[in-house]
Amino acid sequence: MKYNQFAYSLPTPQQQILELQRIKMYPVDVAQYSFDKLTRRIFRQFFPDYRSQAALETQLRNLLVDEQQNLFTYLANIGDRFEQHAFYNVALQLLGFYTPSEFSLDDPIATMKQLGLPFVDKLYFNTESLTSAVYQLLNTPSKNGLTFIDNLAARGYYTINLSANEQQRPLFFNGKAQATFSADQLIREVVYVESDLDTDHDGQRDLLEATIIRPKPANDFIKLPALYTANPYFKGTTDTPMNEVNVKLAVKPTGDARENQDNFDDFPTFDTTNPSAALTNPFANHSSVAEPSLIGTVTLNDYFLHRGFASVYAAGIGTRGSDGIRTCGSPEETASTIAIIEWLHGDRRAFTDRSRLDEIAAIWCSGHVAMTGKSYLGTLAIAAATTGVTGLDTVISEAAISSWYDYYREHGLVVAPQTFQGEDADVLTNECFSRQKDAGDYAKVKLFYQEKLAQMKHDQDRETGSYNHFWDERNYRNNIDLVKCPIVSVHGLNDWNVKPKNVYKLNEALKAQGIAHKVILHQGQHIYINNFPSLDFYDLINMWLANKLCGLENHADAIFPDYLIQSNLDESDWQTPTNWTGTKQKELSFAKDFDNSANHKTEFIDDGVKAFHESGLSDLAWEEAFINQDERFAKNQLVFKTPTANEERLITGRPVVQLTVKSSANRGLISAMLVDYGEAHRLTVRPQNLELQARQLGYHGPLETTMAFKPDTKMTSAKLIAKGHLNLQNRNNAYEGQPVEPNQEYTLDLNLQPTYYHLPAGHQLGVILYATDMGMTIRDQNELTYSFDLENSLLKLNLGKTER
Known part of the structure; x- marks a missing residue:
C-alpha cells in the first residue's frame, strides 16, 4: 500500500520549533538543551502510555536501530548526531510496521519511499534536521492510516502533557485541530x-x-x-x-x-x-x-x-x-x-x-x-x-x-x-x-x-x-x-x-x-x-x-x-487532474470501429422480462449475466467490442452514445452500457477489511476498522464502466414529450453516467445497446423491436492523459 498525503505541508524550521513547543513535544527553553538531552526527551514523549522509568526502558529496548543495537542503548551513547537509517528504522516501528516481515533494517529508506512516507534526506541529523525529522514523523501516516500524532493523542499524549485547562481548548498542529478534548x-x-x-x-x-x-x-x-x-x-x-415496476411503458402526451x-x-x-x-x-x-x-x-x-x-x-x-x-x-x-x-x-x-x-x-x-x-x-x-x-x-x-x-x-x-x-x-x-x-x-x-x-x-x-x-x-x-x-x-x-x-x-x-x-x-x-x-x-x-x-x-x-x-487499477493511486473531463475527444463509429462491425446485427427484441422472472436472478445478478452475454438474454441486446487496446486509455467525463434508431411501436426506451472486457483481478467495488478496530479517533474515543479496495481473488471478464437510459419521446430533453412514429428513424444523444476509468492495455471497450434494465427501469413485457442505423451511430469519448 502507498500512503497518500495531500493535507501535509512543511513549514519553516523556526515555525516547526514553535509548533512543537505548542504541543509540548519541545520544551520552551529548547535552545538550552544539548543534542543528546533533547533527543532522549523526544523519544520519551513517544510513549505517553508508559510513564514509569522501567516501563519506558522496556519499550525503548523493544525498538531496534539496527540488527545489533536497540534504541535504549543507542540513546545512551547518542553524542551530537542521529544516523538517518537508525532514526527511520525506529520511526517505521513506531508507525506500526514490523521487521523483518514488512521492512528491512538494512534499508528503511527504501520502505519509506515505497510507502510514500516523507523523510529527511540527510545521512546524519543535527538539531535542525532532527527537528524536521521529528516534525515530519508526527505528521506521517501510521500503518493504520492516522498520523503518528493522532495515534499518540489516542494513547493519552495530550492528557499527560497538557493541563486540565489546556486540554479543553482548541489546539492546532500543522494546520489541523488536535484531539485535546476528552x-x-x-x-x-x-x-x-x-x-x-x-x-x-x-x-x-x-x-x-x-x-x-x-x-x-x-x-x-x-x-x-x-x-x-x-x-x-x-x-x-x-x-x-x-x-409496482412490472407495468407498461406509457405513451406520454406531447408538450412541456x-x-x-x-x-x-x-x-x-x-x-x-x-x-x-x-x-x-x-x-x-x-x-x-x-x-x-x-x-x-x-x-x-x-x-x-x-x-x-x-x-x-x-x-x-x-x-x-x-x-x-x-x-x-x-x-x-x-x-x-x-x-x-x-x-x-x-x-x-x-x-x-x-x-x-x-x-x-x-x-x-x-x-x-x-x-x-x-x-x-x-x-x-x-x-x-x-x-x-x-x-x-x-x-x-x-x-x-x-x-x-x-x-x-x-x-x-x-x-x-x-x-x-x-x-x-x-x-x-x-x-x-x-x-x-x-x-x-x-x-x-x-x-x-x-x-x-x-x-x-x-x-x-x-x-x-x-x-x-x-x-x-x-x-x-x-x-x-x-x-x-x-x-x-x-x-x-x-x-x-x-x-x-x-x-x-x-x-x-x-x-x-x-x-x-x-x-x-x-x-x-x-x-x-x-x-x-x-x-x-x-x-x-x-x-x-x-x-x-x-x-x-x-x-x-x-x-x-x-x-x-x-484509480480503478490501483487503490493506492490517487490522482489530481485539473479537470474531471479530459480535453481529447474521440469518436468511434459503430459501423467501422468495432470488431465485426460489418456483419453485426442491427436490431434486438425487448422481451426479456419473462426470462428475467423465470431465471430467479436478483437485479445485480441479472446485470452481471447481461454484461457477460448470458444466452438467456442474448436476443435482448446488441454487443459491440473494439479491437484489443495496445495501450492504456483514460476515459473521462460523460460518454455519449449517438444513435439513429427506430422502434416497432409508438413508444420505446433505449439503454446503453459502456463495458471493460478483458480478464483481470479487478478491484472489488465493496471495500474489504484490513484490520478490525485498527485505530482510535481520540483518547477514550471510538475504535475504527480500516478498509481498502482489494484486487478480486477471482478473475473477472467484464466490468461496467457507465450506463444510461432514455425515453424515445424525450430525445431532446426530459420535460418535453414528443411523438414516436412506429418504424421511423430518430437520431438522439444518450448521455451516460460520468466516469474516470483507466482501460488497461490488452482489454476491449464494449458497448451494449438494450432497452429494459431489470434493475432500474420499469419492466414492460412489450416485445418491441429496436433497429439501428450503424452507419449513423457513434460512441463519443473524452480521453485524459494517463499518469501511470
Whole structure:
C-alpha cells in the first residue's frame, strides 16, 4: 500500500520549533538543551502510555536501530548526531510496521519511499534536521492510516502533557485541530427549534427536535464550531412497500410537462419576525438531556468531537419528536434543515422542551457551521447550501443528490436507484415519517398526511417519468446562484444508488458560478471513505474545517486538490487532474470501429422480462449475466467490442452514445452500457477489511476498522464502466414529450453516467445497446423491436492523459 498525503505541508524550521513547543513535544527553553538531552526527551514523549522509568526502558529496548543495537542503548551513547537509517528504522516501528516481515533494517529508506512516507534526506541529523525529522514523523501516516500524532493523542499524549485547562481548548498542529478534548466530558442535550412552517396543518409552527453532542470547553468564553448533520433516518424508519415496476411503458402526451400543476408543495408558513406567544422565561439557557445514542451519529463528526467541534443532529419535519410531515426533497424540507443553522447562528429561537415555555440559545456555539453526511444526509447539506443561509461556512457532502429527478428519473424515464426497484419520492417520504412510531402523535395528523401522500404519489408522475414542476421544485441546482460557501463532495464512481451525474452536474454548475468545489472520487459504491488508510481523508477535512470554521490560515484552498480521483487499477493511486473531463475527444463509429462491425446485427427484441422472472436472478445478478452475454438474454441486446487496446486509455467525463434508431411501436426506451472486457483481478467495488478496530479517533474515543479496495481473488471478464437510459419521446430533453412514429428513424444523444476509468492495455471497450434494465427501469413485457442505423451511430469519448 502507498500512503497518500495531500493535507501535509512543511513549514519553516523556526515555525516547526514553535509548533512543537505548542504541543509540548519541545520544551520552551529548547535552545538550552544539548543534542543528546533533547533527543532522549523526544523519544520519551513517544510513549505517553508508559510513564514509569522501567516501563519506558522496556519499550525503548523493544525498538531496534539496527540488527545489533536497540534504541535504549543507542540513546545512551547518542553524542551530537542521529544516523538517518537508525532514526527511520525506529520511526517505521513506531508507525506500526514490523521487521523483518514488512521492512528491512538494512534499508528503511527504501520502505519509506515505497510507502510514500516523507523523510529527511540527510545521512546524519543535527538539531535542525532532527527537528524536521521529528516534525515530519508526527505528521506521517501510521500503518493504520492516522498520523503518528493522532495515534499518540489516542494513547493519552495530550492528557499527560497538557493541563486540565489546556486540554479543553482548541489546539492546532500543522494546520489541523488536535484531539485535546476528552470523550469523558461530552455534553448531550436536546432542543426544539421553532420553524416558520406548518406542514401538518395544525395552525402552529412546526417544532424541530435537534440533538447536540458537544465537548466541554475550559470556560464559557470558548465558543465551539458545529458539525451539523440533517438525518431523516435519525429517529427511525418505517416499513414501506415499493411501487409496482412490472407495468407498461406509457405513451406520454406531447408538450412541456413543467406546465403541469403541482398541488403537493403548498404549505402555510409564518413570518419569522412575528413569533408565537411571548415566553414566560425567554432565556432559560438550559435544555432537556438526551440519552446517549448508539445509532445515527456520523463517524466523521465523532472524530471531530475530540478536536473541539460540536455535533448536531436533526431529523427534520415529520420525524419522531418533531412536528410536521415528511415532504421528500421539497422546499419545506430545505427550510426545516436550515432552521437548525439559523438557531446555531443566533437568528432563530428554540425551546428546552415541547411546552414552548423556556427559550434556549446556542450560547456555546461560535456561529460557524459545516454540514456533513452521506446520501440523504449529504443531499440536505447541498439543499441548505443552495439557500445561502448565514452561518453555513462549508459543506462536506458524500454521495449526495443534487436533483431528485436525477435520483428517481432519467431522460424521461422512471429509473430506480440500484437495488431499490420501485422506490420513489412517496416511498422515501413514508419511510422517514417516523412520527408514525408514536401512535398518539400520528393519530393527530394521519388523515391530513395520507391525503398529502396521495397527492405526492400523483404529482411525482410515475406514469410518464417526465421532468415536471414537482421535480423542478426538487432540483437544488436551480438555486446554485445563491450558494455562498465552498463545498467538498465525495462520490463513488461505482455508486449506482446516487449516480455520479449528481456530483458531476453540481460541479459544472458551481464552476460556472465561481464557487470553490473540491471533488473526491473513489472506486466504491454508496459508502463513506474516512477509514481508508491510502488517503489522508481525515486530515484533508480537518485542514479544511480548521480554515473554514476556525479561521486558521493554513492555505487549505491551495493545498486541497480541486479533483482527487482514485484509480480503478490501483487503490493506492490517487490522482489530481485539473479537470474531471479530459480535453481529447474521440469518436468511434459503430459501423467501422468495432470488431465485426460489418456483419453485426442491427436490431434486438425487448422481451426479456419473462426470462428475467423465470431465471430467479436478483437485479445485480441479472446485470452481471447481461454484461457477460448470458444466452438467456442474448436476443435482448446488441454487443459491440473494439479491437484489443495496445495501450492504456483514460476515459473521462460523460460518454455519449449517438444513435439513429427506430422502434416497432409508438413508444420505446433505449439503454446503453459502456463495458471493460478483458480478464483481470479487478478491484472489488465493496471495500474489504484490513484490520478490525485498527485505530482510535481520540483518547477514550471510538475504535475504527480500516478498509481498502482489494484486487478480486477471482478473475473477472467484464466490468461496467457507465450506463444510461432514455425515453424515445424525450430525445431532446426530459420535460418535453414528443411523438414516436412506429418504424421511423430518430437520431438522439444518450448521455451516460460520468466516469474516470483507466482501460488497461490488452482489454476491449464494449458497448451494449438494450432497452429494459431489470434493475432500474420499469419492466414492460412489450416485445418491441429496436433497429439501428450503424452507419449513423457513434460512441463519443473524452480521453485524459494517463499518469501511470
